Every structure is written in structure tokens, then in C-alpha cells.
Amino acid sequence: MTAAVNNQxxxxxxxxxxxxxxxxxxxxTPDYRFSLANERTxxxxxxxxxxxxxxxxxxxxxxxxxxxxxxxEIIAIALLLLGGVVAxxxxxxxxxxxxxxxxxxxxxxSKFPAILAIAVAVGAALxxxxxxxxxxx
Amino acid sequence: MRDPxxxxxxxxxxxxxxxxxxxxxxxxxxxxxxHPDAGAPAWLLAALAMAVWVAMIALGYRxxxxxxxxxxxxxxxxxxAYAMLTVALVTLGGLVVMx
Numbered sequence: 001m002t003a004a005v006n007n008q009x010x011x012x013x014x015x016x017x018x019x020x021x022x023x024x025x026x027x028x029t030p031d032y033r034f035s036l037a038n039e040r041t042x043x044x045x046x047x048x049x050x051x052x053x054x055x056x057x058x059x060x061x062x063x064x065x066x067x068x069x070x071x072x073e074i075i076a077i078a079l080l081l082l083g084g085v086v087a088x089x090x091x092x093x094x095x096x097x098x099x100x101x102x103x104x105x106x107x108x109x110s111k112f113p114a115i116l117a118i119a120v121a122v123g124a125a126l127x128x129x130x131x132x133x134x135x136x137x
Numbered sequence: 138m139r140d141p142x143x144x145x146x147x148x149x150x151x152x153x154x155x156x157x158x159x160x161x162x163x164x165x166x167x168x169x170x171x172h173p174d175a176g177a178p179a180w181l182l183a184a185l186a187m188a189v190w191v192a193m194i195a196l197g198y199r200x201x202x203x204x205x206x207x208x209x210x211x212x213x214x215x216x217x218a219y220a221m222l223t224v225a226l227v228t229l230g231g232l233v234v235m236x
Contacts, residue, residue: 017217035211036144036204042216043151049223050158053230057165060234076234084227091220 016095027102038097045090048116052083082119145209152197155219162226163190166233178236186229193222 056079170183
């Protein structure tokens with residue numbers, strides 16, 4: 001039963017991504033300036049995702065082979081996946097915000113920016129340690 | 138006032154900036170194909186990445202055109218489609234890295 005409910009929820013979310021206006025038509029069309037602001041926020045997140053993807057590809061192509069086998073490729077794939085997650089989260093957040101604006105509800109909050117910030121900070125800290133160890137040798 | 142707060146113009150410019158980011162990713166995904174030892178897989182992945190890039194630029198262009206109306210059309214399918222194309226670039230990029 002819970003699986004069916006979950007399925008329905010996932011399908012509903014997907015439908016909402018592709019047409020938040022028709023899911024089903026709820027509330028009133030907000031001022032277009034709010035919708036465009038929501039769209040620009042989405043685009044800013046997509047650019048963040050694209051930057052992570054570009055960073056991953058650049059790691060794979062421009063880093064010298066690292067002492068640990070395949071570490072370079074692992075870093076590259078991790079950055080690519082992080083970029084993909086950012087893109088998917090961006091469209092989900094856009095759709096939920098659009099819906100909340102139509103219904104005149106509180107805009108959805110999100111822990112994602114904090115999680116991403118911590119992930120980037122941890123990555124930077126690990127790289128700093130790696131550079132320091134290499135310099136000390 | 139036709140576009141108070143220049144919302145439509147700023148959104149059009151945001152699409153353009155995003156297109157530039159997509160261009161950087163497309164070029165990086167295609168780069169290995171220019172290596173002298175590159176084979177058919179690298180060429181194929183580069184071609185697919187370029188196709189995704191063209192689709193992204195076309196989508197951004199169309200969306201910017203739709204913003205010229207008054208009041209501007211709200212974005213709908215272009216937005217999830219753009220996210221899916223980004224995910225397609227992740228897949229192609231992953232294959233390029235593992236090549």
C-alpha cells in the first residue's frame with residue numbers, strides 16, 4: 001500500500017514539474033513578475049549545476065593522474081552527480097514554488113542550500129589537507 | 138510602464154547567461170574528441186553533447202522570444218525540459234570521463 005502511495009506521489013511530482021499550471025489547475029495565476037523571479041532562481045540553480053558539471057569534466061581532463069588509482073575519475077563523477085542533483089532539485093523547487101504562489105500559500109523552504117554549502121566546504125577542506133600533505137613531503 | 142522592474146529583460150538575460158554556462162559544458166564534453174588518438178566513441182559522445190547543447194540554446198532562445206509579449210508568457214515546459222537536458226549532459230559527461 002505504501003509503495004502505491006509513494007508511486008502516486010512521485011508521479012504527481014513529475015507531472016507537477018512538467019506542468020505546474022495544470023496539476024490540477026489550482027488557485028489563481030500570480031503576478032507574472034513573481035513567476036519570472038521564480039524562473040530566474042531556477043536558472044541560477046541550473047547555472048550552479050552546470051558549473052559543477054564543468055568542474056567535473058575539467059577535473060577529468062586537466063588534473064594529472066593522482067597517487068590513488070582512479071581518484072581523479074571518482075572526483076569527476078562525484079562533481080557530475082552533484083550537478084545533476086542540483087538540476088533536479090532546481091526544477092522540483094521551481095514547481096513547488098509555482099504551486100504555492102498559485103494557492104497563496106507560504107513559499108516552500110529548503111535545507112538544500114545548506115547541504116550543498118556543507119558538501120562544498122567539506123570538499124574544499126579535503127583538498128586543502130591533500131595539498132598540505134603533498135607540500136610537507 | 139511596459140516592463141516594471143525590467144522582469145522580462147532580466148529573465149531573458151538569465152537565459153542567455155545559462156546558455157553560456159551550457160556552452161562551456163558542451164565544449165568540455167566535446168574536447169576529448171579532438172585528441173589525435175580519439176576514436177569513434179569519443180566522436181559519438183561529442184556529437185551527442187553538441188546536439189544537447191543546440192537543444193538548450195534553442196530552448197533558451199524560444200523562451201526569450203516568448204518574454205517579449207506584454208504581459209510576458211510565464212515559463213512552463215521549457216523549465217523542466219532544460220533541467221532534463223542538464224541531466225543528459227551529466228550522463229554524457231560521465232561517459233566521457235569513463236572513456
